Amino acid sequence: MSARSWISPVAERLRTANPYAVDSAFAALVLFAVSLQWIFPDEGGDRLTWQGWLIGAATAVPLVWRRRAPFATACAVSVATPAQALYHAPPPDVVYGGMVVLYTMAALGKPWQRRAMLVGWLAGVSLTMMHKEEPQPFEYAFQLLSVVCAYGFGVLARVQRAYTAELEDRARRLERERAADTARAIAQERSRIARDMHDVLAHAVSLMVVQAEAGPVVVRSDPARAEAAFDAIAGAGRDAMAQLRRILGVLKEPQGNGGAWRLPQPGVAELPGLVRQVGESAGLRVELRTSGTPRPLPQDTEVAAFRVVQEALTNTVKHARAGSATVELDWAEDELTLTVTDDGQGPGSGHGGHGLIGIRERAAACGGSARAGRGPEGGFRVVVRLPAAVDREAALG
Numbered sequence: 385m386s387a388r389s390w391i392s393p394v395a396e397r398l399r400t401a402n403p404y405a406v407d408s409a410f411a412a413l414v415l416f417a418v419s420l421q422w423i424f425p426d427e428g429g430d431r432l433t434w435q436g437w438l439i440g441a442a443t444a445v446p447l448v449w450r451r452r453a454p455f456a457t458a459c460a461v462s463v464a465t466p467a468q469a470l471y472h473a474p475p476p477d478v479v480y481g482g483m484v485v486l487y488t489m490a491a492l493g494k495p496w497q498r499r500a501m502l503v504g505w506l507a508g509v510s511l512t513m514m515h516k517e518e519p520q521p522f523e524y525a526f527q528l529l530s531v532v533c534a535y536g537f538g539v540l541a542r543v544q545r546a547y548t549a550e551l552e553d554r555a556r557r558l559e560r561e562r563a564a565d566t567a568r569a570i571a572q573e574r575s576r577i578a579r580d581m582h583d584v585l586a587h588a589v590s591l592m593v594v595q596a597e598a599g600p601v602v603v604r605s606d607p608a609r610a611e612a613a614f615d616a617i618a619g620a621g622r623d624a625m626a627q628l629r630r631i632l633g634v635l636k637e638p639q640g641n642g643g644a645w646r647l648p649q650p651g652v653a654e655l656p657g658l659v660r661q662v663g664e665s666a667g668l669r670v671e672l673r674t675s676g677t678p679r680p681l682p683q684d685t686e687v688a689a690f691r692v693v694q695e696a697l698t699n700t701v702k703h704a705r706a707g708s709a710t711v712e713l714d715w716a717e718d719e720l721t722l723t724v725t726d727d728g729q730g731p732g733s734g735h736g737g738h739g740l741i742g743i744r745e746r747a748a749a750c751g752g753s754a755r756a757g758r759g760p761e762g763g764f765r766v767v768v769r770l771p772a773a774v775d776r777e778a779a780l781g
Contacts, residue, residue, distance in 0.1 A: 408448050414480045415444035421477065439468040443481035450488045455497050458485040462504060469512045479509070479527065483534035490538025491545070498535075505531050576749075579742045580691065585624060592617045619665070651686030652678070652713070652720075655693055659711055666701045669708035676715030685770050688746040689722060692754070695739045696724035696766040705729055706763065719752070720770045727763040743768065 418440040442464035450457045461481045482505060489501045509527045650658075656672055663670040681689070693711055700709050706728030714721040740756050743766065747754040752770040759765035 403451050404448070407450050410450070410484060411444050411447040414447055414484060415441055417478070417480045418444055436468065436471055439464055439471055443468060443479075447481060447484055450485065451492065454485075454488050454492045455494075458489050458493075458497075458501050461485045462501070462508070466508055466512050479530065483530055486531060486534040487538040487541070490535045491541040502531075502535050505535075572749075575745070579746060581628065585628075589624075592621065619661075623661075649683065649687045650690040651683075652681065652689050654690055655711065655713070658690065658694055658697070662697045662701065662709075668697075668701060668706065670697065670711065671708070672711045672713070674713045674715070676713075678713075678715050679772060681720065681770070681772060682750075685720075685750045685752075688750050688752075689720065689768075689770060691746055692722055692743050692766070692768045693724060695743055699739050699766075700724070700726040700728060700764070703728070716772075718772050720772065722768045722770070723765065725759050725763060725765045727761075729763075740766075 419437065422437045422440070443461050446457045446460040446464075462485070465479055465482050486501060486505060489498050493501065506528065509531055510524070513524055513527060659670045659672045662668055697709060697711070700706050706726035709724065709726040712721075712723040712725075714723070740754075743756070744754045747768050747770060750770050752768060754766065754768040756764070756766045
């Protein structure tokens, strides 16, 4: 069994133990070490007295308060230690209490306290050794080295504690940042789902309302047209249910777990079908025009392009009282420009609200832009620019 394997658990237990109990144990250990000279005196040594033992105890007992009052404890031990040495009953062979308070001051004391205590002890040990009878050179070296080593271990403990505190603080900051990132991701996902649900429901409900209003009018005069209207309502409802099931499936199952059954999100390729559906269901003449060379887009940009056109056509059906609308896709080298224009009553007819806000949010989320207003020949126009994959990083940048 290696020393490291049992030292680490002991050190950890000392760090987490009650500090008063640990300090009392240190004081008792130092008192025992001081008492050894009294219990086992050297032959021919200085006379041992109870007064000398009490002075020696004064170098140990204050250590009980070494962490609650480190500087006061160091001062008490600093006075008692030279008093014990000068009293010679017996003089200390090892300054146990002094090493403990020097370690404590180096680890816990203020800078000026640390420096004053180190200089004081070096000077005090040197002067005390000079008053000793026939001191040997190795005794100077031993006492001074003991003082310096105790102080050095205290410095190492202070540096280690500061390093550990910095690591813990960094870990807490990282945890807070991760929590903030998670909260932002959740908010963005909720916003995306809310936009998708709004687009799907608004589009489907608008088409169903238009057909439901037309159905009773023609149910007797034109049964075939009435039947087509009800079929359109049912088709719009089924399409809305399928898209909602696709959206809500993200909430029900973890990413990548059992999600293979879900249909892919709609994109630019589904725009002809959307235009055809709106034309057939709402009785609106919708034309799709494409210029430039189509190119692959990121998945979220594909979805944004489809939803933007869907929302713009929904606004046309709900608010514009238009007879026709035009959807234009202009493919450039670095972006796709979507333009939806109708011949309705223009911007004063109710275009706006959450629909236009959602269009702007979708465009901004992909690094693009959106604007809406009166068309050049009247009516209402929505223009959205979405960056292609090459320019996407810079646009989001």
